[in-house]
Structure formats: structure tokens, C-alpha cells
Amino acid sequence: MIPAAFTYRRASSVDDALALLAEHGEDAKLLAGGHSLLPLMKLRLAVPEVVVDLGGLPDLSYVEDRGDSVAIGALTRHHDLATSELLGREVPLLAHAAGTIGDPQVRHRGTIGGSLVHGDPASDLPAVALALDAVLVVRGPAGSREVPATEFFKDFFETAVEPGELLTEIRIAKRGGQGWDFQKFTRRAIDWAIVGVAVAGDAVALVNMGPKPMRASAVEAALAAGASPAEAAEHAAEGTSPPDEHNASAAYRQHLAKVLVRRALENARAR
Amino acid sequence: MHVTINVNGEEHGDEVEDRTLLVHYIRDTRGLTGTNVGCDTTSCGACTVLLDGESVKSCTVLAAQADGHSVTTIEGLADGESMHPVQRAFQEKHGLQCGFCTPGMVMASVSLLRENPNPTDAEVRSGLEGNICRCTGYHNIVESVLAAAERTTEAAE
Numbered sequence: 044m045i046p047a048a049f050t051y052r053r054a055s056s057v058d059d060a061l062a063l064l065a066e067h068g069e070d071a072k073l074l075a076g077g078h079s080l081l082p083l084m085k086l087r088l089a090v091p092e093v094v095v096d097l098g099g100l101p102d103l104s105y106v107e108d109r110g111d112s113v114a115i116g117a118l119t120r121h122h123d124l125a126t127s128e129l130l131g132r133e134v135p136l137l138a139h140a141a142g143t144i145g146d147p148q149v150r151h152r153g154t155i156g157g158s159l160v161h162g163d164p165a166s167d168l169p170a171v172a173l174a175l176d177a178v179l180v181v182r183g184p185a186g187s188r189e190v191p192a193t194e195f196f197k198d199f200f201e202t203a204v205e206p207g208e209l210l211t212e213i214r215i216a217k218r219g220g221q222g223w224d225f226q227k228f229t230r231r232a233i234d235w236a237i238v239g240v241a242v243a244g245d246a247v248a249l250v251n252m253g254p255k256p257m258r259a260s261a262v263e264a265a266l267a268a269g270a271s272p273a274e275a276a277e278h279a280a281e282g283t284s285p286p287d288e289h290n291a292s293a294a295y296r297q298h299l300a301k302v303l304v305r306r307a308l309e310n311a312r313a314r
Numbered sequence: 315m316h317v318t319i320n321v322n323g324e325e326h327g328d329e330v331e332d333r334t335l336l337v338h339y340i341r342d343t344r345g346l347t348g349t350n351v352g353c354d355t356t357s358c359g360a361c362t363v364l365l366d367g368e369s370v371k372s373c374t375v376l377a378a379q380a381d382g383h384s385v386t387t388i389e390g391l392a393d394g395e396s397m398h399p400v401q402r403a404f405q406e407k408h409g410l411q412c413g414f415c416t417p418g419m420v421m422a423s424v425s426l427l428r429e430n431p432n433p434t435d436a437e438v439r440s441g442l443e444g445n446i447c448r449c450t451g452y453h454n455i456v457e458s459v460l461a462a463a464e465r466t467t468e469a470a471e
Contacts, residue, residue, distance in 0.1 A: 044354050051315060051332035051378045074379075081374050082356055085335075094332075098379055122368075146444025147425065148359065151368040152375065232443035233357060 046084035053096045057103070057211060060095055061184055064207050067093040073209060074098065075118055075157035078149055079166075103156070103211060106130055115213045117156025122147070124155060134215050136223040136243050140171045143225065146233045156210045159195070162202040162255065165235040167227065169196055169256035174241035174248035177215045183208035199254040218243065222311035226303040230290065237291045238299045240279075242307040252283040252300055262304055272308030279304040317381040321346070322390025330377045336370075337361045339377035340387055348388040348417050352446070359445030362418035362425075363387050369425035371444070388417035391424065399469075400424050400462040409458030411449035419445050423459045432463055 054060035064071055072091035074080055075098065083089035097103065103118035106127045113133050115124070124130055125142030144150055144158075144167055158168045159179065172179070172192040179190045181204055190203045197203060204210055227239040227250065239250025240259075245266045247259040261278035280297035287293035318327045321344055328343050340349050340363065349372060352360030356374040363372045364386035372385075391398035400423050403409065410416045419442065426433065426441040433441060438459045439452070447455060 045335065045338075046333045048331070048333055051376070053378070053381075074376075077376065077379065078356065078374060081376070085354070085374075094376075096376075096379060145356075146359070147429075147441060148362055148369045148371045148422065148444045149356065151365075151370050151425075232440070 044085040046081070047087055047090045049084075049091055050093045051096065052093060053099050055099065057100065057182060057209070060097055060100070060209060061182065061207070063093070063095045064209070065184060067095075069206055071095055073160075075154040076120060076152040077157075078145070078153040079157055079161040079163065097209075104154075108133075109214070112214050112216045115155060115215070117159075117210045117212060118154050119156075121145075121150035121153045121155070121158075125150060133217040133219075134175065135218070136175060136225060136241060137168075137171055137215065139223075140167050140225045140241060143167065143227060149233070155213060159213070160202055160204050160210050162196055162198075162200045163235075164196075164199065164253060164255050164257075165251040166256075167225075167236065167239055167241075167250055170239060170248040170250040171225070171241045172213065172215075173256055173258055174243040174246045175215050175218075176243075176246065177213050179203075179210055180212040180214065181208050182211045187211065189214075193258065196255040196257075201255075222314045224307040224310035224314070226307045226310075228299055228303060234290075238285070238296050238303055240300070240303040240307040242304075242311040244311075247279075247304060247308070249279070249283065249300060249304075252280075252285045252296060254284070257283070259300075259304060262308075266308075272312060273305050276301050276305035276308060315378060315381075317377055319377070319380050319382075320384040322386055332376075332378060334377040335373055336363070336365075336375040336377050336380050336385070337372035339380070340372060340385065343377075346387050346389050350414055350417060352414065352418070357446065358415070358418075359422060359442075360415050360418040362421040362445065364421055364425060367425070367428065369422045369444075386421070388420060391420070398424070399465050400427065400459070403458040403462035403465065404455075407454050407458040407461050409451070409455040411447070411451045415445060415447045415449075419447065419455055423462065426459065427463055427466065432467060433459070435460065 070092035130138040261281035265275035279300040285296035352358035
């Protein structure tokens with residue numbers, strides 16, 4: 044499978060990338076690690092006329108201590124998240140979840156920014172960003188704006204990043220000794236989650252339970268009202284509309300969500 | 315477009331289409347057919363090569379993304395007539411049946427051992443989860459990687 048013909052442009056800086064986006068408008072797509080975009084282009088589900096490669100921008104790959112929070116460059120690869128000592132200490136949920144994405148080869152290429160902006164509800168990191176109340180820094184021609192993760196994911200493959208903008212940084216408050224867990228059920232190791240659950244303290248987010256990654260609000264409300272993990276997990280399917288397809292039926296996913304939320308909450312409490 | 319890629323220690327300048335995938339550059343432009351195309355969907359790992367020393371699936375990388383970087387393929391592992399320790403271990407432990415997945419398995423194993431020189435059996439299995447052997451010959455593949463790790467560690471001591 045070969046992508047449809049396109050013109051390849053390599054951005055030399057963030058400003059250069061923004062200029063290339065302004066020049067080519069909606070005909071252009073940004074390429075980070077390429078592990079979401081290139082498969083779609085090979086299937087010709089995405090047919091951009093211009094591909095703007097961000098891969099040459101080393102200044103967007105970092106994990107930095109910012110006092111009360113950790114800042115992560117959008118081009119930081121899953122492998123670097125998984126092996127970051129700083130994240131392992133301060134935001135272990137993110138480091139752990141990143142280490143479960145795809146396989147080692149995928150983690151050597153895929154980036155946190157690419158994963159979040161792609162907005163696939165079956166991806167792991169969008170739900171993790173939601174559970175961690177991450178703040179996403181989006182830059183456009185007029186400057187940078189900060190978007191809370193809860194307002195970032197709009198719909199199926201749709202995020203708050205407007206045409207002409209790009210995600211530059213992800214900020215997450217340090218978690219101290221907060222309990223956390225990540226549960227993912229897959230048919231094969233390298234598959235997307237049938238259902239996934241990210242827990243950070245009493246925040247619970249779901250993978251692949253609707254058109255976009257979502258917080259399990261009913262579970263969180265039950266926990267806030269004093270419910271046990273097992274009682275709260277019974278609310279995991281409320282407000283969800285999971286896909287009903289060959290990998291799993293919607294009813295199976297809703298059952299699985301309750302099982303995995305209970306497991307995740309119990310593990311998080313035990314940490 | 316013009317790309318300059320160091321392939322197996324030698325720098326090459328080539329004209330490629332912008333949309334050329336790295337695996338096609340390796341096989342068709344450079345004529346190195348040891349790297350196989352299996353599933354062509356980032357799943358099977360047959361096309362695994364090293365990009366700047368780390369395993370990647372070359373069916374999901376553009377040749378343009380490798381411009382200015384180093385690629386190592388299965389052909390670049392041996393030192394003259396002397397096989398790489400991972401290659402030798404695959405031969406001795408019979409870590410292959412039909413052989414189609416082998417180049418990708420070997421390259422993924424080299425990358426794995428660079429990151430984790432002394433893996434456990436379980437770490438080898440999870441470290442190779444991106445590579446599929448349709449003969450299901452995983453047992454001897456894992457044995458091969460463990461043997462290569464042992465030999466490399468002994469050599470270093």
C-alpha cells in the first residue's frame with residue numbers, strides 16, 4: 044500500500060510549520076511520528092496534498108520539571124515518556140500507559156502530541172490526559188492558548204486544534220503519592236483497546252466507550268458520595284455509547300467497562 | 315526529492331518520490347531485499363529495521379523521514395563473514411522455521427538487547443510483541459534472544 048502522491052515539506056521551526064500551514068490551508072497535514080497519519084494515508088482514507096513534517100524539530104521533545112507541574116513537548120515519543128525518570132516519579136500513570144502503547148517499534152516513533160491531536164477515542168493517551176486533567180498548549184498565528192483536556196476532545200477524530208494551529212506542549216500537575224492505575228483489554232498485544240480505563244486519584248477516564256475519550260462522570264460522582272470502588276464501578280457504563288463492531292459488541296464493552304473500572308479503582312487504592 | 319541516508323554504514327544520496335516508504339527505499343532503491351514486507355499495516359514487524367539504532371517498522375516511515383539519519387538492515391549486522399551474536403544465536407537455537415519473519419525478529423531483538431542487555435524470558439516475549447511468527451515458532455526465538463544476551467554479557471565481562 045502506497046500513499047497517494049503528496050508534496051513533502053520539512054518544517055525548520057514551529058513558526059515555519061505555522062507558516063506552511065497558513066500557506067497550504069486545509070490541503071496540508073502535520074506529520075509527527077507518523078503512526079496515526081501514515082496508516083490512514085496508505086489506506087487512502089487521508090489524502091493530503093502537502094505533508095508538513097515536524098520530525099526535525101528537536102525543541103519540541105522534552106520532559107521538564109516546572110515546579111508544581113511537568114511539561115512535555117508535543118513531539119516526545121511514547122518510548123521517552125515510558126522511560127522518563129521524572130514522569131515515573133511525578134506522573135507514573137502517563138509513563139506506565141505510554142509503555143503499553145502498540146509495541147516497541149511503534150513507541151520508538153509515535154508521539155504524545157500526535158496521539159492527542161489525532162483524537163482517536165480508541166487511543167490510550169487521550170483518556171490518560173483526561174484523567175490527569177492535563178493542560179494542552181496550542182499555538183497558532185495569533186500566539187499560544189491553553190486548553191484543558193476536558194475541552195480538548197470534541198468528537199470522533201476531532202479536537203480543539205483549529206486548522207492553522209498546532210499542539211506544542213502538555214502540562215500535568217505533579218501527582219505526589221496519588222493512587223493511579225491503567226487497565227486495557229486487547230485481543231492481541233498490539234491492538235487498540237477494546238476498552239481501557241485510566242484512574243488518577245478519584246478521576247476516571249474511559250478509552251473506546253464513545254465517539255471521544257470521556258470521563259466516567261457517574262463513577263466519579265459515586266466515589267465523591269462515598270461509594271466503594273465496587274459500588275462506583277457499577278456506574279461505569281452510564282452515559283457511554285461504545286462502538287458495536289466485529290471486535291466487540293456495545294453490550295460487551297459496557298460490561299467490560301464496569302469490570303475494568305472496578306479493577307482500576309481497587310489497584311489505585313492499593314498503591 | 316533528494317535524500318541522504320546512511321545505510322549499513324555507507325552514506326547514499328538518492329532521488330525518491332516524496333511518498334516513498336522507507337521499506338521500498340531499502341528494497342527497491344538500495345536493492346537490499348533482506349527486509350520483508352509482511353502485513354504492510356504496522357502489525358507484523360517483518361519490515362523492522364534500526365533507525366538511528368532503534369527498531370522501527372519501515373512500512374510506516376517515509377524515506378523522507380530517514381533523510382539525514384542512519385538505517386541498519388539485516389544485511390548490515392554481520393561483521394564480514396562473522397555473524398552478529400543475535401544472528402548466530404538464531405542459527406544455533408533454530409530460532410526460525412520458514413524464515414519470513416526472521417530479519418524483522420533479529421532486528422527487533424538487537425534493539426531490545428541494546429535497551430535491556432539482560433532480559434528475562436517474559437521481557438523478551440513482551441519486547442518482541444510487535445513481531446509475528448506465523449509458523450508460531452516463538453519458543454525457539456525467545457531461546458535465541460536469551461542465548462544471545464548471555465553470550466554478549468559473557469563477552470563483555
